[in-house]
Amino acid sequence: MKDGTKDQRKDGRKDGTKNRAPEERRSDPPQTAGVTRRGFLTSVGAGAMAVTAAGGLATAEASAAPVIEPGEMAKITLTVNGRRHRLLVEPRWTLLFVLRERLGLTGTKEGCARGECGACTVLLGDEPRYACLTLAVEADGQAITTVEGLLDGEELGAVQQAFLEEDAYQCGYCTPGQILAAEGLLRATASPSPAEIRVGMSGNLCRCGAYPHIARAVERAAELKGGERSDMSGGMPGDRAGGIQKGGRS
Numbered sequence: 112m113k114d115g116t117k118d119q120r121k122d123g124r125k126d127g128t129k130n131r132a133p134e135e136r137r138s139d140p141p142q143t144a145g146v147t148r149r150g151f152l153t154s155v156g157a158g159a160m161a162v163t164a165a166g167g168l169a170t171a172e173a174s175a176a177p178v179i180e181p182g183e184m185a186k187i188t189l190t191v192n193g194r195r196h197r198l199l200v201e202p203r204w205t206l207l208f209v210l211r212e213r214l215g216l217t218g219t220k221e222g223c224a225r226g227e228c229g230a231c232t233v234l235l236g237d238e239p240r241y242a243c244l245t246l247a248v249e250a251d252g253q254a255i256t257t258v259e260g261l262l263d264g265e266e267l268g269a270v271q272q273a274f275l276e277e278d279a280y281q282c283g284y285c286t287p288g289q290i291l292a293a294e295g296l297l298r299a300t301a302s303p304s305p306a307e308i309r310v311g312m313s314g315n316l317c318r319c320g321a322y323p324h325i326a327r328a329v330e331r332a333a334e335l336k337g338g339e340r341s342d343m344s345g346g347m348p349g350d351r352a353g354g355i356q357k358g359g360r361s
């Protein structure tokens with residue numbers, strides 16, 4: 112009733128119908144494109160209730176999650192290159208820091224430390240990931256592969272061998288990240304096309320500009336792994352449509 116009274120006052124001010132019976136005013140057509148004001152307010156109200164309920168749910172979930180205080184250590188388990196490690200880590204530590212400084216796996220390089228260069232690429236499961244943008248606690252319970260894990264005993268793995276054969280590096284600083292990006296690509300697509308190679312490797316920069324060799328190495332690695340070589344015989348990827356694109360991995 113209170114709302115109705117307010118509506119009546121408003122209506123009265125607008126169109127001079129303040130003396131009409133409430134029933135008449137309710138039948139007035141304050142409609143826009145088939146939606147009544149009442150209908151609109153009802154639906155908005157229902158939406159707001161749904162949002163409030165969802166917010167309540169999120170709050171309940173958040174309050175159920177364990178809270179780690181600053182400086183407090185979290186217990187995590189990482190399986191790195193097939194070996195299980197139980198670790199105490201600070202919540203702010205990146206996976207890159209833990210791999211290099213706690214596990215001594217310095218094959219994974221730090222370049223920009225902000226998700227731009229790809230030097231820190233590792234595999235989380237089979238997916239290439241920037242270790243500098245991944246918190247160690249996020250990787251808890253997961254399998255991680257670094258460049259050291261691609262060795263086949265004392266022999267180089269297929270992708271490493273292919274990079275060596277195709278001379279796909281100069282200073283070599285980006286190379287571990289490039290190799291892991293290629294490994295991830297080939298696990299997802301055994302025989303990638305030139306375009307798929309460009310896209311798959313687009314999150315890894317090479318400041319020495321070894322892109323054409325890197326693309327040929329990915330092809331060669333596909334061959335060594337048993338996939339078929341894609342048709343790049345007509346030229347290097349750098350000769351076509353911009354070569355390997357530069358950019359971050361999403």
Ligand code: FES
Nearest residue numbers: 222223224229243
């Ligand atoms: S060091 Fe991680 S993207 Fe550059």
Ligand code: FES
Nearest residue numbers: 281283317318319
């Ligand atoms: S080989 Fe030097 S940055 Fe790629």
